[in-house]
Amino acid sequence: MKELTYHRATDATAAVALVSGDPDARFLGGGTNLVDHLKLGVTSPTTLVDVSRLPLDEVTELPDGGLRVGANVRNSDLASHPAVRRGWPVVTRALLSGASGQIRNQATTGGNLLQRTRCVYFQDVTTPCNKREPGTGCSAIGGYGRYNAILGASGSCVTTHPSDLAVGLAAVDATVVVLGPDGERRVPIGDFHRLPGDRPEQDTTLAHGELVTAVELPASPVAARSTYRKARDRASYAFALVSVAAGVELDGGRVRDVRIAWGGVAHKPWRAEVAEEALRGQYLGEDAVRQAAEAELEAAVTDEQTAYKVAMVRNLTALTLTSLAEGAAR
Ligand SMILES: Cc1cc2nc3c(=O)[nH]c(=O)nc-3n(C[C@H](O)[C@H](O)[C@H](O)COP(=O)(O)OP(=O)(O)OC[C@H]3O[C@@H](n4cnc5c(N)ncnc54)[C@H](O)[C@@H]3O)c2cc1C
Numbered sequence: 230m231k232e233l234t235y236h237r238a239t240d241a242t243a244a245v246a247l248v249s250g251d252p253d254a255r256f257l258g259g260g261t262n263l264v265d266h267l268k269l270g271v272t273s274p275t276t277l278v279d280v281s282r283l284p285l286d287e288v289t290e291l292p293d294g295g296l297r298v299g300a301n302v303r304n305s306d307l308a309s310h311p312a313v314r315r316g317w318p319v320v321t322r323a324l325l326s327g328a329s330g331q332i333r334n335q336a337t338t339g340g341n342l343l344q345r346t347r348c349v350y351f352q353d354v355t356t357p358c359n360k361r362e363p364g365t366g367c368s369a370i371g372g373y374g375r376y377n378a379i380l381g382a383s384g385s386c387v388t389t390h391p392s393d394l395a396v397g398l399a400a401v402d403a404t405v406v407v408l409g410p411d412g413e414r415r416v417p418i419g420d421f422h423r424l425p426g427d428r429p430e431q432d433t434t435l436a437h438g439e440l441v442t443a444v445e446l447p448a449s450p451v452a453a454r455s456t457y458r459k460a461r462d463r464a465s466y467a468f469a470l471v472s473v474a475a476g477v478e479l480d481g482g483r484v485r486d487v488r489i490a491w492g493g494v495a496h497k498p499w500r501a502e503v504a505e506e507a508l509r510g511q512y513l514g515e516d517a518v519r520q521a522a523e524a525e526l527e528a529a530v531t532d533e534q535t536a537y538k539v540a541m542v543r544n545l546t547a548l549t550l551t552s553l554a555e556g557a558a559r
């Protein structure tokens with residue numbers, strides 16, 4: 230049997246020192262993802278540093294109208310927070326579309342962003358997987374591929390990012406606050422997760438031992454008129470086939486500003502900037518949104534298992550944005 234040492238951290242700086250000084254140490258948040266991986270043998274750290282009791286569990290209103298969400302705020306608490314529901318409804322809806330009530334009560338904001346892929350081969354230690362064991366190959370290429378990426382994939386890894394919350398945060402330009410051995414740094418959410426390239430084992434741009442301490446949400450008219458839609462195999466308790474986080478600010482029916490992020494299509498939440506640009510200044514109707522989504526999807530690479538995602542994400546984007554426009558007209 231392999232020994233596993235458990236520390237309950239009471240100080241963030243000390244937790245960072247413990248993990249950054251030991252390549253076999255890991256932070257433990259709510260444990261809903263990491264503990265599964267320990268049981269499956271996907272990861273085998275020798276030390277767990279439990280950061281879930283650190284005093285990072287507050288949602289604080291910032292002087293500029295934004296919100297600072299501590300890394301230990303539980304998914305249920307964040308979803309139901311009145312300021313989030315009012316100013317960032319996309320975050321509430323993204324969270325409520327994920328997992329189950331019990332898991333959301335346990336899962337933390339930091340752990341949710343850092344949960345690992347649900348690729349079936351990643352979780353099956355009997356199969357080759359470059360993300361789990363670099364250099365062994367990718368079983369998903371030519372294997373079971375219904376959940377695979379259609380944008381930004383590489384020959385090393387074709388999996389998709391699993392977090393609904395992260396897709397919501399991508400649409401509101403959130404910032405992730407990180408504490409490392411050399412102090413604090415702030416990472417725009419778009420630079421936090423990575424495309425696979427030839428290093429698919431690195432999900433994010435965090436260095437080993439860097440602790441997520443908070444996420445900051447800037448206030449904007451787009452964030453206040455935002456929502457999240459998710460297409461999945463079952464009505465609950467299922468990861469996204471594709472998902473759309475979107476927000477819009479209208480001026481007499483024309484798009485003054487818009488944000489669109491897609492889940493289930495890439496190794497990271499995919500900000501659809503080509504589509505956003507195509508929509509600015511346009512009247513927001515179904516055809517305009519479909520054309521804008523088509524422009525973004527010109528870069529898509531599909532096979533017979535993933536071709537359905539192109540139509541699905543295009544249609545879901547149109548539904549999401551037109552429902553926001555209808556809400557604005559009422
Ligand atoms: C059955 C099931 C269904 C699910 N369905 C969905 C779904 O539909 N949508 C969805 O988005 N999610 C879903 N999830 C995933 C769930 O949301 C995640 O497991 C959860 O959010 C992870 O949070 P946690 O706090 O438990 O993280 P943990 O399991 O504790 O940690 C996850 C990772 O984050 C690291 N970590 C934790 N906290 C920090 C921190 N503060 N700083 C740095 N690193 C940290 C850990 O080292 C680990 O690598 C599902 C999970 C299950 C089991």
Ligand code: SF4
Nearest residue numbers: 348358367386387388
């Ligand atoms: S797609 Fe990525 S996670 Fe899945 S088997 Fe290939 S390398 Fe592993």
